[in-house]
Amino acid sequence: MGLLGILVGLSLLIWLAFKGWSVLLLAPIAAVVAAFFSSEPLLAHWTQTFMRSASGFLAQFFPIFLLGALFGKLMEDTGSVSAIADYMTEKLGTKRAILAVVLGGAVVTYGGVSLFVAFFVIAPMAQGLFRAASIPRRLMPAAIMLGTSTFTMSAMPGTPSIQNTIPMPFFGTTPFAAPGLGIIASAIMLAFGLWWLAREEAAAKARGEGFGDDDALKSAADLADDETLRERATASHEFDPAEIAHGEVAATRPPFWSAAAPIVVVILVNLILSLIVLPRLDLSFLSKPEWGGVSPAAVTGVWSVLTALTLAILTVLALNGRRLPDLRGTMDAGVNASALPAISVASLVGFGAVVAALPAFAMVRDAVLGIGGGPLVSLAVATNTLAALTGSASGGLTIALDALGSTYLQRAAEIGMDPALLHRVAVIGSGTLDSLPHNGAVVTLLAVCGSTHGKSYKDIFMVGILGAIIALVVVIVLGSLVGSF
Template sequence: MGLLGILVGLGLLIALAFRGWSILLLAPIGALIAALFSGEPLLAHWTQTFMSSAAGFLAQFFPIFLLGALFGKLMEDSGSVTAIANFMVDKLGERRAILAVVLAGAIVTYGGVSLFVAFFVLAPMAIALFRAAGVPRRLMPAAIALGTSTFTMSALPGTPAIQNAIPMPFFGTTPFAAPGLGIIASAIMLAFGLWWLARAEASARKAGEGFGDEAATVTVDEAADDPLIRERAGTAHEFDPAEIHHGALSPAAPPIWAAALPLVVVVVVNLIMSFVVLPRMDTSYLAEAAWGGTSITAVGGVWSVIVALTAAILTVLAISGRKLPAMRATIDAGANASVLPAFSVASLVGFGAVVAALPAFALVRDWVLSIDGGPLVSLAIATNILSALTGSASGGLTIALDALGGTYMKLAAEQGIDPALLHRVAVIGAGTLDSLPHNGAVVTLLAVCGSTHGKSYFDIVMVGIVGAIIALVAVIGLGTVFGSF
């Protein structure tokens, strides 16, 4: 009965979330249903298990949600994201329209700009470029997804994406975990995605297919205000789409150096904090009860990302602050945009904590750990499945590591596996099957591109799922043979 309860609770959460119900309500209901089937105390699980775990997630990661959303909004309203996108278009031109969109998305998201901010800025630019180049509109979502939602989210070392931050407290790693393997995985995802899109474009041109439906429009404001999109998007990334058109855009975009400088600051400061500043600091005081009895290995990675995003925000304000028409409105919108995603993912984490505390979960844990191929394979499968079911890479990853992170660290110690390798496998694994049709990022991207699942989803699968799985297999294979590097 306990295992049936877990399946019923999860099934209800998935079904109603797909229909746009708030995950803030569905997660505790699903958790209580699972506990009810197991004969467990319901109120105790809600207040002690669910809320304690959700609050713990917020305590660890809300600063990253807050600063990431604020940075993204400042970059949007200052015109910096638009300036970078236009620069790539000018340099690559219409003949390389797909490459221009992919690289523009990759640059801004690796530099810390929120995925949804990138969507809303890149889509209008991409539609004009694809129309002029005669590239089918249906390829736009896949091109944007390749640049924003694949290797810059899960593989490139140092990425400030929340997905890359989540494993750090569990494994004591930094944002640059397994850098060599991360670069290889990124190259595989990018190369495969570009190959597939070039193949699709060539096939379309041979068939005489042009841009397509001119009547379709990029409904940025409509998509941002759509309650269904908003609820689904809440668990996908760290920006609430409802805040995208609050604030005011700068009348003039900054020069390219000023637009790109904050992105460089994110990467450089993150690197310096991870390998120079924090290792030299005396942080022995963290072991005291007043500071939670923790260590620098548990919090250092999050600290690095926090400082990097803060430095980048200050850089944007120093360069473009006076040019923002409504600085306070922009800052408020950025801060507000972090709340719904943070609490939505925290609710998923609370659901996972209740499930993991049930006696029947031992069957699930034993099945996962018994998968042939060793800890790396079973970890990849666990994060894949949970991210697919929740439609959230961050939610699925946190649930998996909350339930099994300690077990994998024990196995790593016994088998001589570098925790950095666990980190990279877990993050890439979470960024594969999360892109199923109900994923909030997928739904939002299709809406702002004026396309549909029927027209564009297959290409999203190829660049966002197939390419990522190939990269994941390569990382597991290389890591098994050579270890982490």
Template sequence: MGFLGILLGLGFLVWLAFRGWSVLLLAPAAALVAAAFAREPLLASWTQTFMGSAASFLAQFFPLFLLGALFGKLMNDSGAVTAIADFMTVRLGKDRAVLAVVLAGALVTYGGVSLFVAFFVLVPMAQALFRAADIPRRLAPAAIILGSSTFTMTALPGTPAIQNAIPMPFFGTTPFAAPGLGLIAAAIMFGVGLWWLRRAEASARRAGEGYGEGTDPALGVVIHDETVRERVTTAREFDPAEIRHGRSSPAPPPIFLAALPLVVVVSVNLLMSLVILPRLDVSFLAEERWGGVSLSAVAGVWSVVVALAAAILVLLGLHHRRIPSLRESMDAGANASVLPALSIASLVGFGAVIAALPAFAAVRDWVLTIEGGPLVSLAVATNILAALTGSASGGLTIALDALGDTYLTIASELGIDPALLHRIAVLGSGTLDILPHNGAVVSLLALCGATHRESYFDIVMVGIVSSLLALVAVIALGATFGSF
């Protein structure tokens, strides 16, 4: 009965989440369904297990949600993201429209701009370039996904994406875990994805298929869609409802000043991770009032937090006069972090209840005995949970909450570098999460005025197939040569 409860609870969560119901309601309800079938105490499961795990997730990662959403909103309202998109448009032009969209998405998301904020600028950019180059509009979502939701989210060393931060407290790693393997994975994703898009473009030209008729959808209509909002906030770290609050700069800044805050994010993150924090005396962390933790448990999150905070200060120093309503923009950025953080925390709470059920032991044992060893089983576990929840961050946290300590113990016994576990876990979370019900996919298709039937196959090729190939390569290289 306990295993049946796990299946029913998970099915209940996935089905209603796909239909646009709020995860804030669904996650505790689904957890209680599973607990009821296992004959576990319901109130204790909710208030002690569910809420305890959700609160722990917020305690660890809410600063990243807060600063990430605030940074993205200020970059948008200062005109900096638009300036970067315009620069790519001018430099590469319609003859290399696909490459321009991919590189613009990569630059802003690797620099710390929230995904939905990037969508809000990249979609009009892609539409203008693709229309001028007469490239089918159905390819625009795949180009945006490749640049913003693949190698910059899971592979590039130091990426401030929340997915790259989640394994750090579990494995004691930094945002730059396994940098060589990460760069190889990024090259595979970028190369395979760009090859597919160029192939699709060439095929469309031979068939005489142009941009397409009709008008592009109004972004303002899409961001008021509550179903889109519910799905986005489960998958990503920015609440779409807040994008319309505040006012954007009428004139974008020069490209150097626009890109400088992105450079600050990457450089400060690197300095904090590899130079500053390792030299600090933080022995006080062992005291009970500071949680009794080691530096390795908090260093990764601290690095990203300081990097984002420094970038925000630089951005305000450079562009505060360009932002028409600074207080309103900052309020909107802060507010935009709350619903995504609570939604993902609720998924984490659901996972904690499931992991605490006696029947979950059989699931854990099955995962750990998957052929190929711990690297393969870790990749499978994160893939499955990210696919079921439609959330890379939610699925990754559930997997590591339930199995992180076990994998760390196995790694210690087998001499596996925790940095390798970190990179494989992150890569695994960013493959099958891009299924049809994923919030980023649903929102992007709505913004582009495309349907799953028109555009989803190309999204699969650039987002799932390229990521799976990169994951397989990293597992093979990591098993052979270790972490590097």
């Protein structure tokens, strides 16, 4: 009955979340249902298991949600993201329209700009380039997805994405875990995605297929009132789409160097702190009870990302803050955009904690750990499966590591495996099957581009899922043969 309860609770969560119900309501209900089937104390699991785990997630990661959303909103409203997109358009032009869109999205998201902010800025760029180059409109979502939601989210070493941050407290790693393998995985995702999109572009031209319907793109204001879309989106990524329409965009755009400077700050500060500054500091005081009794490795990775984003925000304000017509409105929208996504993902984590505490979960754990191929394969399967079921890379990743992270770390220690390899496999694994059709980012991107699943999802699947799976397999094989590098 306990296993049945887990399945019923999970099915209830997936079905109603797909219908647009709030995860804030669904996650505790699903957790209580699972506990009921196991004859476990319901209220105790709600307040002592669910809420403690959810609050623990917020304590660790809410600052990153907060600063990431604020940075993204400032970059949007100062015109910085648009300036970077314009630069890519100018340098690459219509002859390399797909590459321009992919690289434009990659630059801003690797620099810390929130995914949904990038969608609303890169989509108009893509429309103009694709129309001029007579590339089918249906390929726009896949090109944007490739640049914003694949290698810069999960594989590029140092990316400040929440997905790349989550494993650090579990494994004591940094944002630059397994950098060589991350670069190889990024190259595979990018090369495969560009190959597929070029293939589709050539086939379309051979058929005489042009850009197609020249309908206007959906604006942030158009989508802000779509509650079903909002509920799906906020559980999948770290920015509330409803807040994109708030604030006011600058009337003029900054020069490229000024727009790109904050992104450079994010990358350089993150690198210097992670690999040079923080490892040399005496942080032994963290072992005292008043500081949580943690090891420095459990927090320094998060600290480096927080500091990088903070300095990048100050850089935006220093260079381009005077361009903002409504500084307070922009900052309010940015910080408000972080609240619902953070609490939504925390609720998914709370649900996972209740499930992991049930006696029947032992069968699930043993089945996952018993998968052949070693800890890397079973870790990849666990993160893939949970990200697919929840439609959230961050939620699925945290649930998997909350339940099994310590076990994987112990197994890695027994065989002499570098925890950095676990980190990279877990993050790439979470960014594959999370992009199934019900994923909030997929639904939002299609809506922004004015396309549908029927027209565009095949290409999203190829560049967002298949390419990532190929890269994940290569990383597992190389990691198993030669270790982390």
